[in-house]
Amino acid sequence: MKICTVPECGKAAKRPLCEMHTARRRRTGAAGAAGYLVDPTRTVAERIYPRLVMAGDSPEWDCWEWTGALRTGYGAVRIGKRLHYVHRWVYEDMIHPIPEGLLLDHLCLNRICANPYHLDPVTDAENKRRGGHWHGERHAA
16 A cells, blocks of 8 residues: 655555545645644734724724634634733733733623723732623622
């Protein structure tokens, strides 16, 4: 039996390509490595900011909604081998690092919003006390 011609594959093949690489070539037009190709010349900011869409005309007051991948309802992006939440990355990029032991509360209650003016660093207890995240309204303070 033949071996797949894709470098480092080594699987058995009836034709030049194994079943997996044949299916990939049919699906994508290329039989090479799978996954998204990350352009090494692009910075993280060049990957994140174009995917933020402002919901209105005011950069301070309106949400900056993430149009990319989501993880548990929050915008997410892979940087290297780690997954990062977009709102946390934008906050640290534009405002300052998030203090140790604090998390970011979305004041707008919109999980896909990454506007740093809508984020408030608070303790977990304060975030739970404020509540309202699942049904879109805050408890009376």
